[in-house]
Amino acid sequence: MTEIIAHRGYRIVAPENTLPAFEAALAYDIDMLETDVHRTKDGHLVVIHDETVDRTTNGTGLVKELTLAEIKMLDAGSYKQPVMNNVAIPTLEELLIFLKNEEFSKTLLLEIKTDHTEYPGIEQEVLNLVNQFDPTYGIIYQSFNLKSLKIIRKLQPNAKIAALVFWPSPKVWWLQIIGVFKFVHPDIRILKRKPKLFWRIGLPIRPWTVDKEEDMRAVFKAKLPGIITNQVALACRIRKEI
Ligand code: G3P
Numbered sequence: 001m002t003e004i005i006a007h008r009g010y011r012i013v014a015p016e017n018t019l020p021a022f023e024a025a026l027a028y029d030i031d032m033l034e035t036d037v038h039r040t041k042d043g044h045l046v047v048i049h050d051e052t053v054d055r056t057t058n059g060t061g062l063v064k065e066l067t068l069a070e071i072k073m074l075d076a077g078s079y080k081q082p083v084m085n086n087v088a089i090p091t092l093e094e095l096l097i098f099l100k101n102e103e104f105s106k107t108l109l110l111e112i113k114t115d116h117t118e119y120p121g122i123e124q125e126v127l128n129l130v131n132q133f134d135p136t137y138g139i140i141y142q143s144f145n146l147k148s149l150k151i152i153r154k155l156q157p158n159a160k161i162a163a164l165v166f167w168p169s170p171k172v173w174w175l176q177i178i179g180v181f182k183f184v185h186p187d188i189r190i191l192k193r194k195p196k197l198f199w200r201i202g203l204p205i206r207p208w209t210v211d212k213e214e215d216m217r218a219v220f221k222a223k224l225p226g227i228i229t230n231q232v233a234l235a236c237r238i239r240k241e242i
């Protein structure tokens with residue numbers, strides 16, 4: 001069965017990567033929650049997609065140049081309509097506490113955002129924090145930065161890892177074959193250019209971000225291992241139908 005992965009929570013109904021968005025996704029028959037991690041100026045791991053707080057809060061600036069106290073003052077619930085009051089950017093620790101309290105039993109797909117910003121040592125910090133919680137649910141680490149994935153593999157040989165790519169190049173497949181990561185997460189828009197190759201032979205790929213009904217149906221029919229989507233309700237409905 002193709003696993004449904006809620007991209008940044010259920011970001012269509014609640015502000016992305018916030019606790020209400022994760023809570024909203026958990027109301028559906030999803031298999032994974034996807035999220036993104038950056039690091040503040042004072043070394044805290046925070047759950048936010050962009051390098052800056054500009055798009056999703058009432059503040060401005062790079063996450064890496066703001067302290068956690070400054071980030072916690074920001075309103076992360078008003079950029080999206082309808083407005084949600086008292087919504088802040090969560091720390092990764094707060095998300096892990098939330099999942100524990102929810103008795104989460106699926107998988108957290110945790111993206112380390114080292115593709116545009118250098119966060120030296122972040123891989124170890126993320127692993128340390130996650131391991132401290134000793135989660136009973138699944139954890140998969142993913143990144144566009146292959147260097148980060150190699151670091152994670154070295155630090156924790158039994159970690160589940162996936163590579164985020166636009167298009168899986170021969171180098172990506174080589175790293176997959178030698179076991180740096182097990183799954184490859186490609187861009188659906190690029191994948192669609194090679195439908196015969198990818199939708200017939202069951203490769204270990206989970207495309208993102210699959211929001212169109214026709215694409216979802218194709219992915220489900222091809223029995224790909226997973227689908228990363230913003231359209232959580234639609235994906236759950238279509239999977240039931242097929
Ligand atoms: O999980 C896939 C997807 O999250 C990768 O792109 O930019 O949304 O983090 P982005």
Ligand code: CA
Pocket residue numbers: 034035036111
């Ligand atoms: Ca992501």
